[in-house]
Amino acid sequence: xxxxxxxxxxxxxxxxxxxxxxxxxxxxxxxxxxxxxxxxxxxxxxxxxxxxxxxxxxxxxxxxxxxxxxxxxxxxxxxxxxxxxxxxxxxxxxxxxxxxxxxxxxxxxxxxxxxxxxxxxxxxxxxxxxxxxxxxxxxxxxxxxxxxxxxxxxxxxxxxxxxxxxxxxxxxxxxxxxxxxxxxxxxxxxxxxxxxxxxxxxxxxxxxxxxxxxxxxxxxxxxxxxxxxxxxxxxxxxxxxxxxxxx
Numbered sequence: 262x263x264x265x266x267x268x269x270x271x272x273x274x275x276x277x278x279x280x281x282x283x284x285x286x287x288x289x290x291x292x293x294x295x296x297x298x299x300x301x302x303x304x305x306x307x308x309x310x311x312x313x314x315x316x317x318x319x320x321x322x323x324x325x326x327x328x329x330x331x332x333x334x335x336x337x338x339x340x341x342x343x344x345x346x347x348x349x350x351x352x353x354x355x356x357x358x359x360x361x362x363x364x365x366x367x368x369x370x371x372x373x374x375x376x377x378x379x380x381x382x383x384x385x386x387x388x389x390x391x392x393x394x395x396x397x398x399x400x401x402x403x404x405x406x407x408x409x410x411x412x413x414x415x416x417x418x419x420x421x422x423x424x425x426x427x428x429x430x431x432x433x434x435x436x437x438x439x440x441x442x443x444x445x446x447x448x449x450x451x452x453x454x455x456x457x458x459x460x461x462x463x464x465x466x467x468x469x470x471x472x473x474x475x476x477x478x479x480x481x482x483x484x485x486x487x488x489x490x491x492x493x494x495x496x497x498x499x500x501x502x503x504x505x506x507x508x
Contacts, residue, residue, distance in 0.1 A: 286323065289313055289315065289319075289323055290323050290326065290327055292312075292313055293309060293313065293320075293323055293324065293327060293333070294327070294332060294333075294343065294347070296309060296312045296313070297309075297333065297341065297342060297343050298343060298407050298409075299409065301405065301407075301408075302342070303336055303338075303340035303341060303342040304340060304341055304342070305339070305340050305341070306320055306321055306324065306339065306341065309324070309341060324341055327344075328344070330346060331344045331345060331346030332344050332346050332347055357473070357507060358379070358381075358390070358470075358473050358474070358476065358503075358507065359379070359390060359391050361503045361506040361507050362379045362390075362391060362478070362503050363391060363393070365478070365499040365500075365502050365503050366378065366379060366391065366392070366393040366478070366499070367393050368499070369393075369478070369480065369495060369496065369499050370393045370394060370395045370396075370480075371395050371396055371397070372495060373395070373480055373482075373492060373495060374395045374397070374401070375395060375401065375402075375480040375481065375482040375492075376392060376393070376394045376395070376401045376402050376403065376404050376480060376481050376482070377392070377393050377478070377479070377480050377499075378390075378391065378392035378393070378404045378406075378478075378479055378480075378481070379391050379392075379468075379476055379477070379478060379479075380417040380421070380465070380476060380477050380479055381421075381474040381475070381476045381477075382412065382421050382425075382474055382475045382476070383409065383474075385411065385412055385433060385435075385436060386409040386410065386411060386412060387409065387410055387411070387412055387414075387415065387417050387418045387421060387477070388407065388408070388409045389404055389405065389406050389407060389408040389409070390406060390476070391406055392404040392405070392406055401482075402461060402481045402482055402483065404481055410457050412433070412436060413436065413439065414453075414456050414457055415453045415456045415457040415463055415465075416450075416451045416452050416453040416456075416463035416464055416465035416477075416479055417451075417463065417465040417477040417479045418477075419439055419441045419442055419445050419451035419452075419453065419465070420445055420450065420451040420465035420466055420467040420477035420479070421465075421467060421475050421476065421477050422438045422439060422442035422445075423438075423442040423443070423445040423446040423451065423467050424446075424467035424468070424469040424475050424477075425438070425475060429475065445467070446467075448493065449466060449467075449493065449494075449497040450464055450465060450466045450489075450492075450493030450494070450496055450497055451464070451465050451466075451467075451477075451493075452464050452465075452489050452493070454484055455484070458481075460483060460484060461481055461482065461483060461484060462481070462482055462483070462484040462485075462487075462489075463479055463480065463481045463482075464479065464480055464489050464492045464493050464496060465477040465478065465479035465480075465496065466478050466479075466493060466496035466497040466499070466500040467500065468500040468503055468504060469504075470503075470504050470507045470508070472507075473507060477500075478496050478499050478500045478503065479496065480492060480496065
């Protein structure tokens with residue numbers, strides 16, 4: 262810590278000085294990765310530049326840096342997609358949570374013949390961390406890890422809302438709990454239909470463990486009149502088993 266000629270403090274992160282500005286280049290690089298993850302398909306440099314609102318030359322320089330680190334790759338046509346290095350980094354995210362959830366998700370998927378997945382809160386979105394499709398179902402709904410949707414939508418979002426504490430809500434000043442969150446808290450699971458993808462239904466149970474992101478154990482399936490109470494009870498059981506393994 263040093264003191265300037267006017268008595269001001271420099272280099273003190275706890276002082277009253279204005280915080281240092283964010284790195285615009287780093288922010289744009291992270292945004293490129295988010296855009297590619299959200300699209301789920303290769304994108305041209307021009308479309309990436311448009312998504313970022315920057316000139317193509319700026320987008321190209323950012324992509325070259327990401328490419329050097331293996332975070333993105335280009336195909337023969339020059340289109341860009343997430344690179345293999347991203348998979349390595351992703352495996353390190355919430356490793357304990359994924360390890361504890363995977364056996365339970367596998368059991369749920371096979372018991373219910375539905376795709377089971379674990380979704381976590383990421384700022385204002387709900388993101389699929391890991392998914393398991395049933396082993397012997399004739400057809401199932403795919404749920405790609407990295408898929409995201411707003412916290413306000415879908416059964417996983419409602420289930421996560423039901424588990425948020427007051428202090429956690431204060432970090433989301435523009436978000437408000439849905440009425441269904443109170444119902445989900447009382448019965449232990451949430452349901453949704455046609456909210457995220459038309460024609461699909463979802464059921465989710467909240468999973469809140471100290472030291473882990475607030476999450477939900479969920480299934481997604483073609484809406485067909487299944488007993489949501491029985492599905493919810495099975496998911497709540499799985500969430501309890503995961504929580505026990507993590508404690």
